[in-house]
Amino acid sequence: MSSDHPTPLAACACGRLRRATRALTQLYDDVLAPSGLRLTQFSLLRTLAREGTSRMSDLANILLLDRTALSRNLDPLVLRGFVAIVPGRDARTREVSLTRAGEKAIRGAEPHWKRAQARVAAELGTTKLNSLIATLREIEALHPDPGVREGR
Amino acid sequence: MSSDHPTPLAACACGRLRRATRALTQLYDDVLAPSGLRLTQFSLLRTLAREGTSRMSDLANILLLDRTALSRNLDPLVLRGFVAIVPGRDARTREVSLTRAGEKAIRGAEPHWKRAQARVAAELGTTKLNSLIATLREIEALHPDPGVREGR
DNA sequence: GCCAGAAAGGTGCATATACTCGCAATTGCG
């Protein structure tokens, strides 16, 4: 069936990736639902926990996320008191930090998240999952540095 | 370095996938820019070309995309005349079809898209790309059927 | 010390995505 694929170019790599992302996000969101967090929010909080208080743009770079998108993704988390944003020393910057409530939210969501992770690991097997992660890392490396795009 | 990963559970599979998707979408959107189409739009048109005129919900199922999201994704394409939506025989349904202009738009964007595909293939290598696609297919299979979620 | 340019963010706008609720057409059963 798939033996007549000399090149994989018939399938759009990006379309495939996006479709799979929709599917997986759905799964995680479903499993995380009881925690009141979406995957993106949980992910954001977790990154913040790992990185510690960070400037807006730094966080955006780590997440390969547009600066302004990050800003808006933080909104509901700030509203719910999971995240605090204060001006940095350099008055141009904003420091994003995790609050106690934010840490608590992570702890509350973690068991659900682990269930989702386990389900995926069980479905794909550790080997495939590991090589997937590795490949995704390579894909992330293709991210064009903003500012390089127009600057040529 | 990665030898101390007994389980890959330290990394969130979904977060990784989403981050990589942002990166890759950016790459494709950049390359597709001269065509005036975004990757999502190109992808949608292409799927429509492959499937032929389809009902809204069928198309959404194929794309693993929420019905209402598809509807809104079609809006700009309808506005630009690339896609036409007409009522089906069953008056509840809507038939989505590709117009001549839509076919032309695909042809115009295809060379750019191929460049993006080639770039990814060159970067990852055919083997990894193929196994990525295969794994993504498995992930897509995890998509929870809407209506099964609440119905239990 | 002053100003030109760089750097960090925000706002407005457009698209992408999903859920809830509600309406209209259809279908199935008595």
Place this chain on the structure above:
DNA sequence: CGCAATTGCGAGTATATGCACCTTTCTGGC
């Protein structure tokens, strides 16, 4: 046939994402 349940969509709302443009602040020459 008549109506209840089902089905296919749309609209409203909320989040996710990125771009263009603007404001504020900082930095480097001079």
